[in-house]
Amino acid sequence: xxxxxLSIFVAVAEREHLTRxxxxxxxxxxxxxxxxxxxxxxxxVSLFNRVGRRIELTPAGRSFLGEARATLARARxxxxxxxxxxxxxxxxxxxxxxxxxxxxxLPPVLMRFRESYGGIELSLTVxxxxxxxxxxxxxxxxxxxxxxxxxxxxxxxxxxxxxxLIVVVAPGHPWADxxxxxxxxxxxGTRWVMREDGSGTRSAFENxxxxxxxxxxRLDVALVLPSNEAVLSAVRxxxxxxxxxxxxxxxxxxxxLLVQAGAxxxxxxxxxxxxxxxxxxxxxEELARLCRS
Numbered sequence: 294x295x296x297x298x299l300s301i302f303v304a305v306a307e308r309e310h311l312t313r314x315x316x317x318x319x320x321x322x323x324x325x326x327x328x329x330x331x332x333x334x335x336x337x338v339s340l341f342n343r344v345g346r347r348i349e350l351t352p353a354g355r356s357f358l359g360e361a362r363a364t365l366a367r368a369r370x371x372x373x374x375x376x377x378x379x380x381x382x383x384x385x386x387x388x389x390x391x392x393x394x395x396x397x398x399l400p401p402v403l404m405r406f407r408e409s410y411g412g413i414e415l416s417l418t419v420x421x422x423x424x425x426x427x428x429x430x431x432x433x434x435x436x437x438x439x440x441x442x443x444x445x446x447x448x449x450x451x452x453x454x455x456x457x458l459i460v461v462v463a464p465g466h467p468w469a470d471x472x473x474x475x476x477x478x479x480x481x482g483t484r485w486v487m488r489e490d491g492s493g494t495r496s497a498f499e500n501x502x503x504x505x506x507x508x509x510x511r512l513d514v515a516l517v518l519p520s521n522e523a524v525l526s527a528v529r530x531x532x533x534x535x536x537x538x539x540x541x542x543x544x545x546x547x548x549x550l551l552v553q554a555g556a557x558x559x560x561x562x563x564x565x566x567x568x569x570x571x572x573x574x575x576x577x578e579e580l581a582r583l584c585r586s
Contacts, residue, residue: 294332296368299361301328302340306358309349379575385414386576389425389434391493392521394563397540398454399438402583413576421519423491429566436577437566438584440538441493442500451565453584458498458559461525461542461551462534468554476502479556480511483534486527487512489519493561498536501559525551 304314305325315325333340340354350358374383390399395417403415418428425437426445440456460479462468468483479502488495499509515533518524521541528535529550536559545551565581567573573581 294335296365298328298332299365301325302332303358303361303365305329305341305348306350306354306361309347311348381410381413381576381579383412384574384576385416386436386574386580387416387418387434388436388438388580389418389420389428390438391422391425391440392419393440393456393494393538393541394438395419396521397538398456398563399584402580405583406580410576410579421489421491422493422496426566429568432568432571435567435571435574436580438563439493439566440563441497441561443493443564443566445566447569448566449569451567451581452562453565453581454563456561456563457539458494458501458536458561459539459542460534460536460554460556461528461546462554463529463532464549464552466532466534466552466554468534468556469552471552472555474554474556476505476507480507480513484513484515484532486516486518486524486531486533486535487514488521488524489517494521494537497561498559 300318301314301320304318305311308314308317311325311329312322315322318325329341338353339351340357341348342351388399388403396419399417403417406413407415418434420428422439422441422443425434425439426443426448428434429437430445430447438453443450460468460474462483466483468474474482499512502509502512515531516527518527521537524535524537525542525545527533529545534554539558542551542553546553563584565584567577
């Protein structure tokens with residue numbers, strides 16, 4: 294049974310006239326008659342009685358009419374849902390993001406997306422870079438946003454925006470006087486508060502230190518903490534330094550609760566992750582466009 298057969302049956306049943314039904318649905322009377330005969334033959338049931346020049350529903354036809362109408366209504370509703378999804382009027386989009394992108398860079402983008410596509414249900418999961426990559430690989434998130442590098446063959450990576458890691462200290466720290474801090478001093482001149490392994494912030498900073506000729510293992514790490522907020526709070530309370538996104542540090546720098554040290558900033562990129570074998574939905578593509586703008 295096809296949806297076309299159902300549509301023809303309902304058109305004929307509602308008009309009890311082959312020619313008028315054919316005109317209503319844009320077919321020839323012979324095509325309508327053939328469709329009804331094929332439907333009856335396929336299921337060995339008589340749906341219409343031919344009485345003179347008119348037709349009328351049989352008891353079986355009257356019983357089937359309600360089911361046929363309901364089935365067509367559900368099909369139209371399903372078609373509407375697909376159309377609305379294609380037009381970004383409804384649907385859902387699961388996003389995963391690393392802490393820095395989720396807390397400081399991504400929220401304004403999500404608000405712009407929400408204002409434009411209010412029918413799309415957004416969900417956001419926050420973790421470190423490694424956890425975000427895992428969620429995208431496992432299909433728990435359609436897209437992920439991270440800072441820094443990631444090497445997972447299953448993932449496609451797109452650059453979205455630029456960021457900078459800066460070294461910050463409390464006002465009482467020796468580096469708070471603004472003097473230039475050499476790469477060697479990063480290893481010998483202070484203790485550090487760092488993010489956990491798997492953090493894009495930590496990975497980007499250690500890679501840059503290594504590229505400048507210093508083994509990251511030489512850094513004197515006093516404390517490892519799982520969030521930017523905890524790291525900043527610890528640095529404020531002691532004589533340690535940390536490397537952190539300028540976006541995360543900006544409020545405390547503005548209040549002069551922290552000071553940017555004279556170490557050269559580390560440039561890095563916010564990136565969008567998606568699975569190589571899962572084409573992005575229109576909603577995800579639109580979110581990526583907003584990120585780039």
